[in-house]
Amino acid sequence: MSTIEEKRNKVSSIIQTARVQKGWTQSELGERVGFSRNTITRIESSVFSPNADQLYMLAECLDLTLKIGNEEI
Numbered sequence: 698m699s700t701i702e703e704k705r706n707k708v709s710s711i712i713q714t715a716r717v718q719k720g721w722t723q724s725e726l727g728e729r730v731g732f733s734r735n736t737i738t739r740i741e742s743s744v745f746s747p748n749a750d751q752l753y754m755l756a757e758c759l760d761l762t763l764k765i766g767n768e769e770i
Contacts, residue, residue: 709741730754
């Protein structure tokens, strides 16, 4: 089983990869979801874990799918 740190790093990597694939800067992603560039930087560097609401917003903006079990969120 993965540690919390490993899970946080995986989420950070997925968010960063999706942002880069869209060609957006951290500032552009932040503007689209209403976060500061600093918040995006902290999420992508695994310093800060987004709460559920923030994660939903990021996933929607980045066209990512969230799942719990077999259920899409």
